[in-house]
Amino acid sequence: MPLRFLPKQKLALATAIYWFLLFYIIAALFFWFVKLRQQNEQMANYKLMELVADDPSYLQKVDKITTEAARKNTQFIGEGVTFFLVILIGAVFVYRAVRRQFRVAQQQQNFMMAITHELKTPIAVAKLNLETLQKHKLEESKQQKLISMTLQETNRLNTLTNNILISSQLEGGGYKFTREELDLSAMADKMMAEFRQRFPDRRFEWEVVPGLEIKGDALLIQILMSNLIDNAIKYSPKAGLIRFALVSKPAGPCIIVTDEGEGIPDEEKDKVFKRFYRIGNEEVRKTKGTGLGLYLCKKITEDHSASIHIEDNTPRGSKFIIQF
Numbered sequence: 442m443p444l445r446f447l448p449k450q451k452l453a454l455a456t457a458i459y460w461f462l463l464f465y466i467i468a469a470l471f472f473w474f475v476k477l478r479q480q481n482e483q484m485a486n487y488k489l490m491e492l493v494a495d496d497p498s499y500l501q502k503v504d505k506i507t508t509e510a511a512r513k514n515t516q517f518i519g520e521g522v523t524f525f526l527v528i529l530i531g532a533v534f535v536y537r538a539v540r541r542q543f544r545v546a547q548q549q550q551n552f553m554m555a556i557t558h559e560l561k562t563p564i565a566v567a568k569l570n571l572e573t574l575q576k577h578k579l580e581e582s583k584q585q586k587l588i589s590m591t592l593q594e595t596n597r598l599n600t601l602t603n604n605i606l607i608s609s610q611l612e613g614g615g616y617k618f619t620r621e622e623l624d625l626s627a628m629a630d631k632m633m634a635e636f637r638q639r640f641p642d643r644r645f646e647w648e649v650v651p652g653l654e655i656k657g658d659a660l661l662i663q664i665l666m667s668n669l670i671d672n673a674i675k676y677s678p679k680a681g682l683i684r685f686a687l688v689s690k691p692a693g694p695c696i697i698v699t700d701e702g703e704g705i706p707d708e709e710k711d712k713v714f715k716r717f718y719r720i721g722n723e724e725v726r727k728t729k730g731t732g733l734g735l736y737l738c739k740k741i742t743e744d745h746s747a748s749i750h751i752e753d754n755t756p757r758g759s760k761f762i763i764q765f
Contacts, residue, residue: 485510563594647685668734676702714739
């Protein structure tokens with residue numbers, strides 16, 4: 442049975458068996474070390490008993506036998522310590538590799554559960570809205586509202602599928618990266634206007650310095666900015682302000698996305714960029730997501746020789762900063 446399908450009880454049993462076998466191997470190593478030392482001492486005693494006391498070279502032979510016995514004891518100690526260290530290093534490596542594999546498998550399983558829900562929800566909503574439009578003659582305002590909701594869900598579905606496909610291609614080296622002159626300011630203005638249209642009930646503010654350009658892949662840069670804004674929307678209260686800034690720094694263009702959510706603990710600030718990683722317990726987490734958005738942000742910034750880091754927003758929330 443693959444490791445990712447093992448329940449926690451079986452993992453605990455496997456861990457217990459692992460530690461039992463490890464201690465058994467170490468105990469066996471010490472047992473044979475003691476036995477070899479005893480055998481060495483017995484052989485030395487037998488050789489000493491065979492010596493003749495009035496032999497002119499008696500003392501030289503005694504010294505030779507005791508020296509050889511001491512040398513073998515030293516050899517046994519050296520070999521024992523070497524095997525012991527090899528066993529410990531191997532045991533630690535195997536244990537960490539298995540635990541890491543289990544964590545990755547668990548994250549992948551959580552991802553599959555999340556992606557199933559994330560895919561079904563927009564499809565179900567869009568289907569329901571279209572069926573409502575088909576079966577009922579609604580007022581123009583209600584029709585436009587349903588159409589707007591359907592577009593939001595299809596945009597959400599499009600973003601989700603893009604994240605999955607691009608993540609897979611970037612991870613496998615199958616994405617053909619292009620470098621072209623991009624008007625970052627125009628792209629940012631257009632994207633923020635689209636987000637305001639898609640989410641009319643959310644508060645957006647943006648500041649974009651005109652004329653800022655970079656060399657990069659247009660699709661990846663769009664996904665980068667979109668994921669940052671989408672992340673701010675997910676983790677901010679509905680009345681919270683989402684700010685986007687594109688400013689010029691001495692090093693180059695800098696993107697700053699600020700939200701007023703719960704914030705990210707310091708110990709989690711680096712972990713959130715890992716693939717499939719999400720803060721909190723997967724079983725009780727309510728925020729939608731797959732754990733790919735920020736991973737893609739990190740990957741895309743690295744591919745564009747840029748950096749991304751998180752700072753605390755004042756008085757609450759998070760601030761994502763990308764420096765090109």
